[in-house]
Amino acid sequence: MDKKNLVKKALEAKKNAYAPYSGFHVGAALLTDNGKIYTGCNIESASYTPTICAERTAICKAVSEGERKFIAIAITGDSEWTYPCGVCRQTIREFGEDIVVIVAKSEDEYKEYTLKELLPHSFGPENLK
Numbered sequence: 001m002d003k004k005n006l007v008k009k010a011l012e013a014k015k016n017a018y019a020p021y022s023g024f025h026v027g028a029a030l031l032t033d034n035g036k037i038y039t040g041c042n043i044e045s046a047s048y049t050p051t052i053c054a055e056r057t058a059i060c061k062a063v064s065e066g067e068r069k070f071i072a073i074a075i076t077g078d079s080e081w082t083y084p085c086g087v088c089r090q091t092i093r094e095f096g097e098d099i100v101v102i103v104a105k106s107e108d109e110y111k112e113y114t115l116k117e118l119l120p121h122s123f124g125p126e127n128l129k
C-alpha cells in the first residue's frame with residue numbers, strides 16, 4: 001500500500017472542500033482492494049444539517065460506483081490532526097473493522113490506526129444476521 005500517495009490524494013482533495021460556514025477544510029482518500037482511489041471533501045450547507053464530511057463523500061462516491069472492499073482511508077484537515085467524527089467512523093465500520101485509518105498532518109507526517117481501534121465494541125452488519 002502506498003500510504004504516502006494516499007495522503008497526497010487526501011491533501012489534494014482538501015483543496016475542493018466547500019466549507020463557507022465553518023471555514024474548516026477536510027480531504028479524504030479511500031483505497032479499494034483493487035487499487036483504486038476515491039477522494040472526497042467536506043460539503044457544507046446553509047441549512048447546516050445536510051453537511052457531509054470528506055470521509056463520507058469518498059465512501060459515497062466509491063459505493064455508488066460499485067465498490068465495497070476498502071483497505072484504507074487517509075484523512076487530512078485544518079487542525080493539526082483531524083480524526084474522523086463518530087458518524088464517519090460508523091460509516092467506515094459498515095465496510096470492515098480492519099480498514100486502516102490514516103490521519104495525516106502532511107505528506108510525511110501521519111498516524112495509522114485500524115477502524116477497530118477508533119471504534120471499539122462496535123455495532124455492524126454482523127449484528128443483524
Ligand SMILES: O=c1ccn([C@H]2C[C@H](O)[C@@H](CO)O2)c(=O)[nH]1
Pocket residue numbers: 019022024025026041042043044051052053054055075077082083084085088
Ligand atoms: O473528520 C472530519 C471532521 C470534520 N469534517 C467537516 C464537517 C464540517 O464541514 C467541518 C467542521 O466540522 O469539517 C470532516 O469532513 N471530517
Ligand SMILES: [Zn+2]
Pocket residue numbers: 053054055056084085086087088089
Ligand atoms: Zn464525519
